[in-house]
Amino acid sequence: MNGATALVKTLLGAGVRTCFANPGTSEMHFVAALDAHPNLRCVLCLFEGGATGAADAYARMTGEPGVTLLHLGPGLGNGWANLHNARKAGAPVLNIVGEHARAHLRWDAPLKGDLDGVARSASDWVRVCESPEEVAQDGAAAVRAALSRGGQVATLVLPADCAWGEASGPAEPGEVPAAPIPARDRIEAAAARLSRPGAALYAGGPALWGEGAEIAGAIAARTGCRFITPFFSPRVREGEGAVASEPLKYDHAGSAELLREVSELIVVGERHPVNFFAYPDRPSTPEPPDCLVTELCPLGWDALATLRVLADAVGVTGDEEIARRGLSLPRAPSGPLEPEGLADALVRTLPEGAIYVNEGITAGFAIPARAQVARAHERLDLMGGAIGQGLPSAVGAAVACPDRPVLAVVGDGSAMYTIQSLWTMAREQLDVTVVILANRGYRILHGEMAALGVENPGRNARRMFDVEDPALDFCALAAGHGLPAERVETAEALETALARAYAAPGPHLIEAVLP
Amino acid sequence: MNGATALVKTLLGAGVRTCFANPGTSEMHFVAALDAHPNLRCVLCLFEGGATGAADAYARMTGEPGVTLLHLGPGLGNGWANLHNARKAGAPVLNIVGEHARAHLRWDAPLKGDLDGVARSASDWVRVCESPEEVAQDGAAAVRAALSRGGQVATLVLPADCAWGEASGPAEPGEVPAAPIPARDRIEAAAARLSRPGAALYAGGPALWGEGAEIAGAIAARTGCRFITPFFSPRVREGEGAVASEPLKYDHAGSAELLREVSELIVVGERHPVNFFAYPDRPSTPEPPDCLVTELCPLGWDALATLRVLADAVGVTGDEEIARRGLSLPRAPSGPLEPEGLADALVRTLPEGAIYVNEGITAGFAIPARAQVARAHERLDLMGGAIGQGLPSAVGAAVACPDRPVLAVVGDGSAMYTIQSLWTMAREQLDVTVVILANRGYRILHGEMAALGVENPGRNARRMFDVEDPALDFCALAAGHGLPAERVETAEALETALARAYAAPGPHLIEAVLP
Incomplete structure (x- = not known):
């Protein structure tokens, strides 16, 4: 089999079932391999930003890599903005980007460009395949990279000759390395601070839905701290039955008001809160000047595991009365769309x-x-x-x-x-x-x-x-x-x-x- | 005045009259400055690829910088593909890209990304403004950079605080450095080869319209060499009265056939001819194996000046019978759109x-x-x-x-x-x-x-x-x-x-x- 077929089989072996695609000539052998494996569903997007944005949301909803197939530097460039969004979401996204055959790169063909540069600026992990024999291993490594650190953007550059050259077979998926967890004593110190007056848990990522939200809600119930969440979240459960939290606002004044009485902010699975933009004579971040912000578990670390340890440290028993949203549909509105x-x-x-x-x-x-x-x-x-x-x-x-x-x-x-x-x-x-x-x-x-x-x-x-x-x-x-x-x-x-x-x-x- | 106003005045002083724009919040002070200078026409594009593509064509048709206004890394990413096209065209394009205020960059705000990386991968020249006082000089340098080497892509990154901070005034445009010209003896050696049987002038850029085309046509007429042109050209005069040339084909076989009897190819203002894509078991370039290709005047050098010296060296007098296209409109077609x-x-x-x-x-x-x-x-x-x-x-x-x-x-x-x-x-x-x-x-x-x-x-x-x-x-x-x-x-x-x-x-x- 050729490198392209080995890569498709490797992706299928790693559980990839969907590819958001916008291919061109340099990806033709990979397309032929996909064509022979219809159990990998190809969803055509007419513009690459459509493919990368779809891959981001697919990844957020499944936890599996959102896979794209893109055409050289311009294809990746067109996908850049939504890869930026995916990185901020911590979504596992894997781009497979075709490149000219390596021998062709010595010439200045029309579509030759700084693919490496644009790939590095758009991705957390980049690899350029160096031989048909290595494509399968590279593909497995790319899947692992996408799933590492809670989810990141991995880009595999596939030169056409690596796709069309002879390879021996697919590679095993391998183990995804575990994301780091803060040391127990750091978590315990944070747990102690959460019980103080003016304390708030500021959590995102897995704290926004599913088990993570339940744990965060229980921590808030047990300690009496506030549970504050970001203005924007990659995936958040809301509406009836959802764990109640206080989201920040878009504007600085609104967020500053929300945080006015917070003196301890323990951050898990999120960034330090920051305003969207800077303005002259206004601070960049919304917390009060004397608020102590502890970045306990940064992005790329295991926020769910951190929440579990934190819950244990604050003495969560499972009997907490977690504050939840109720159902309260508004009355039927009328008139112009205010x-x-x-x-x-x-x-x-x-x-x-x-x-x-x-x-x-x-x-x-x-x-x-x-x-x-x-x-x-x-x-x-x-x-x-x-x-x-x-x-x-x-x-x-x-x-x-x-x-x-x-x-x-x-x-x-x-x-x-x-x-x-x-x-x-x-x-x-x-x-x-x-x-x-x-x-x-x-x-x-x-x-x-x-x-x-x-x-x-x-x-x-x-x-x-x-x-x-x-x-x-x-x-x-x-x-x-x-x-x-x-x-x-x-x-x-x-x-x-x-x-x-x-x-x-x-x-x-x-x-x-x-x- | 603030940095943004100093920059707008500098651009106006350098002759910039049009800006293809897709701004956001970080460009707001620059927008306010533009608003106060309505003689700089802002053309809104609903997507940044529309702005960069328009700037490319505007530059090709005017010889002046095609200017864009873009919003941070994602804006530049969205413009990447058409900047790629502009670079291959040798078009002078100047991107002004807003960036967060520098103090804001220590935080991970949503729109913070690798703007520097994507700018470098999309541009021939990049500068990040470092103070409001330097914005005007940076703007003048960016215009010069865009116009240098026959036209290239220059990107000026404008942090919001450099736009809103106090500046003393606009900067003078300054002189655009001259592009290099090959040494006279190299041009004379090429001139001698052009008179041999099987010789062809392969020229692009300024050889495709205006004075450049006239000179190229005269060289062909004087020496008896063929005048071959690329398949794709940034700007080419065609139709009645145009200097006749033989364009290469999209496909390898077609170009190889066209070049079959060429034994000397003198390249001016163009790349070495190369196929669009590579295929297994096919060469990357279309010329015969024994053809001697002389890259006399590469991209970024002064092709028009080179053509002038070349014309002098082959003895062009101005009396040449230049081969030209005639007008020969086809008969009215009918039926389905074959x-x-x-x-x-x-x-x-x-x-x-x-x-x-x-x-x-x-x-x-x-x-x-x-x-x-x-x-x-x-x-x-x-x-x-x-x-x-x-x-x-x-x-x-x-x-x-x-x-x-x-x-x-x-x-x-x-x-x-x-x-x-x-x-x-x-x-x-x-x-x-x-x-x-x-x-x-x-x-x-x-x-x-x-x-x-x-x-x-x-x-x-x-x-x-x-x-x-x-x-x-x-x-x-x-x-x-x-x-x-x-x-x-x-x-x-x-x-x-x-x-x-x-x-x-x-x-x-x-x-x-x-x-």
């Missing part, structure tokens, strides 16, 4: 078990907080702040969880970065309901400009912030990609459209026109 | 002075050769082979040359990488006629697969090569972006639609459905 009514329509209709992909930006900032009292669901956030992740993320979540409804709430500006993902939803008949928040522009930038004291933006600023003249017609865009769509302008109409979309199989798009 | 009829309809209608953006790939490969006998026009090719350049390129060309009609012929697969550029055409009311060659997939990959001996692709390959089920509806996509559009299925209908589109101002899209 943020609250918009949120309430979404919250009221959100089906039990849904996956809610959150890229609403300005107009959607109110939704997650209001959805705390919705039916049980999970939310996926834009971890790296690189917009254009919502639609790809919905693709990945829906491929990962075909039996769960997916709601993607995406700002109009954000949607336009990776609008091609709509086609993949139609092609794969994914059960996704896309709600485009059409406020006709990058509304958030108006706010940022006002924060600078520019109250009446001139022509250049307005032309860069407002996506109008002409307005985008998302129903036509949906039709162009093969999706049914409708436009709504009131909360009542939105609720009706949502109910219709959830009831029918396959993808639907709703353009929610904001006043 | 490659020849498609090309003939395009060739017959192409207006005098048009700019023809060529990203037709498989279905469009026949067009450039047939357009040699069209009315005088210029063609812009996909220099780096990274598809998704056609629509952005049309934007940039139309902004650069508002009085010339622009024809963009783009494959359906290619168009979907940067489809958002349609909106910018509508917003700016650019005089662009977009023809989408709808063959419902990546037809070129079927050919590449067949070349591997896989004659009946299975489900995985077909699902990755064919963009159907559902078919994309480009008329709906155009409408969604605010463009009028029509669909044609015959050569007659295509010709009628083209005539209509050229006659009316503003952008139009024609979906040409291939059989």
